[in-house]
Structure formats: structure tokens, C-alpha cells
Amino acid sequence: MNRTYAEASITLTLGLLTVITGYIAGFSRPAAYFMILPICASFGFAAYISSEGFNKASLTALPLLVFALLGGPTAIYAGITAVGVVLTSVFAGGEKFRSYYASTRVPLAVIGVGLSVIIVFTVMTNAGLQQKVTDTTADLVGSEAERALNKSNVVSSQRQQYKSLVGSTANTTIIYTKAYVLNDTRDDLSGSDLQAVNTAFDDARDRVSERMTNSTASSAQSLDVSERVSDVVKGELKGMRFLIFIPFILSSVMLMQPVIGLLTALFAKIYATAETKLI
Structure with a gap:
């Protein structure tokens, strides 16, 4: 089988498995926590096949963006996987564990910015969702403030x-x-x-x-x-002030980089070991 065709097929298959798993898991806890595994499996394969530079096979992940039309969690998982796989391939290079680990740093920053803008824009244009976010944030800040004051x-x-x-x-x-x-x-x-x-x-x-x-x-x-x-x-939380959530969301995504980078490198090494044994 042609290697490029095999790489493209595996990339698309891993992406589809990630989206399907995301559709089933949604954002419900604790199932949502395990979504990091299929996502990192896709990132890991992209990093592995791109050890010598960008691999065109990673572009087969882009059709996953079609699932964004489903909206909700599925759209977010599909977007993260599709964009993340391509960007990981772009910034990957080298066969060392450290190289695989670093390949997700820039992609996560780009994904974080994109998610922040999309989420904040969606909230700002939906009055019902805006009110729900405002109430939830206000209750959270209020309870944390009271807890801090009680401790002090x-x-x-x-x-x-x-x-x-x-x-x-x-x-x-x-x-x-x-x-x-x-x-x-x-x-x-x-x-x-x-x-x-x-x-x-x-x-x-x-x-x-x-x-x-x-x-x-x-x-x-x-x-x-x-x-x-x-x-x-x-x-206070009205209108354009919702933009304050952008740095918070971006920071939350970047805080996950050590874990995602580690799992991505681990999966990349597993793929490399598996190919070596198969050959």
C-alpha cells in the first residue's frame, strides 16, 4: 500500500473516531475528560508522520470541519481535531520525544485564540446564553469571594x-x-x-x-x-465587557499544553515503535 495513502487514511480514521467519541461524550463529566486521549492520538500521529516536515496527509483531517455543522460539542471537537492535526504537522520536526512534545505548543495557542473568539462572539450575540453565562459567572465569583473573606x-x-x-x-x-x-x-x-x-x-x-x-x-x-x-x-458584565473572557479561555487552553504535549509525544512514540516492529 502506498505510504502516503496509508498515512492519509489513518489520519482521517483517527479524526473520525475522535469526532464520534466527542459526539457521544459531549461536555458531560467525567466523559469529557477522556476526550483528551483521542485528540492527542490524532495529534501524535500527525507529529509522527511529520518528523521530517509538513506532511500533506495531515490535510485529510480538514473534511472533519463538516461536522461543525452539527453544532455544540461535536463542532468544537471536530474543529480542534481538524485544525490541530494540520497545525501540528506544520510545526512538527524531529523524531525525539522533546520534538513531538513541542509540536503542539503553537497549535494550542492558535486553537485557544480561535475558541476564545468563537465562544465569546456566540455568547455576545445570544441574549439567553449571555444571561446564563452572566448568572453563572456572578454566582461563581460571589461564592469564591465569600469563601476567601471567610478564610481571612x-x-x-x-x-x-x-x-x-x-x-x-x-x-x-x-x-x-x-x-x-x-x-x-x-x-x-x-x-x-x-x-x-x-x-x-x-x-x-x-x-x-x-x-x-x-x-x-x-x-x-x-x-x-x-x-x-x-x-x-x-x-458590570454586559456588552463588550464579555471580551474579558478571551484571555481566560486562552489561558485555560494553554494550561493544558504540558499534558497534551506529553500525551501527543507518547502516542507519536507508540506509532514509531509499532511501525518499526511491523516492518
């Missing part, structure tokens, strides 16, 4: 300071009020009446201070940091 004890410290301030203010107010009343009514009230007033103020200082402090504690406990932060995010 900032909120609990501020609550305690506020309670102390309220208690101190209540005591001071009652003391000054007591002094003013007793001084102003000293000549009009009998000794027993003054004693009753004095006792009432002393009792009020303990009870009122306690009630105000408890009320403050109750309202402080009801402070929902997560909800407040979420509301701020929802108010």
Missing part, C-alpha cells in the same frame, strides 16, 4: 468590631441620658423617686445594650457577601 476572617472581624461599637455607643448614650435626667429632676423628685429613676437607668443600660448588640449580630449574620458581589458582577 475579615468579615467576622468587622462584625465583631461593629457589635462592640454598637454596645459601646448604647452604654455611653444611656449614661449621658441618665446624668442629664437626674441632674435636671433632682429638685423635683423625692429621694425614693430618684433612686427608682437611677435603678431604671442602670437596668436599661444592661438590657438595651444587650438587645442592640444582639440585633446588630443578627443583621450582621444576614449579610450575604456572595449575593452582594454577585449583584455587582451582574451589573
